[in-house]
Amino acid sequence: xxxxxxxxxxxxxxxxxxxxxxxxxxxxxxxxxxxxxxxxxxxxxxxxxxxxxxxxxxxxxxxxxxxxxxxxxxxxxxxxxxxxxxxxxxxxxxxxxxxxxxxxxxxxxxxxxxxxxxxxxxxxxxx
Numbered sequence: 001x002x003x004x005x006x007x008x009x010x011x012x013x014x015x016x017x018x019x020x021x022x023x024x025x026x027x028x029x030x031x032x033x034x035x036x037x038x039x040x041x042x043x044x045x046x047x048x049x050x051x052x053x054x055x056x057x058x059x060x061x062x063x064x065x066x067x068x069x070x071x072x073x074x075x076x077x078x079x080x081x082x083x084x085x086x087x088x089x090x091x092x093x094x095x096x097x098x099x100x101x102x103x104x105x106x107x108x109x110x111x112x113x114x115x116x117x118x119x120x121x122x123x124x125x126x127x
């Protein structure tokens with residue numbers, strides 16, 4: 001099931017029906033009791049990362065939203081988010097959207113659907 005969710009989330013981004021954060025949040029919303037329409041709305045502002053590519057990758061933001069709803073405990077959520085971000089950075093070389101997309105360098109580090117899949121993989125370790 002986990003691999004199917006990860007692939008489903010990546011496909012939501014690949015076909016452009018969802019932004020990166022929405023792809024993650026909507027794929028896991030049922031596990032945390034969040035209606036899909038609400039999930040779409042909550043994650044809607046995080047396409048192209050936080051701050052329009054200036055900040056954290058939207059897929060990681062979405063994973064953070066789900067981990068917070070799943071754990072319902074601030075310190076545990078923060079610790080898990082830090083671990084997810086560390087693993088993501090180790091795999092991809094960055095957590096910032098603009099760096100992942102290669103803005104300014106012309107060399108993308110990772111495509112968005114792959115970032116979504118990675119965020120899902122790390123999220124699933126805690127679900």
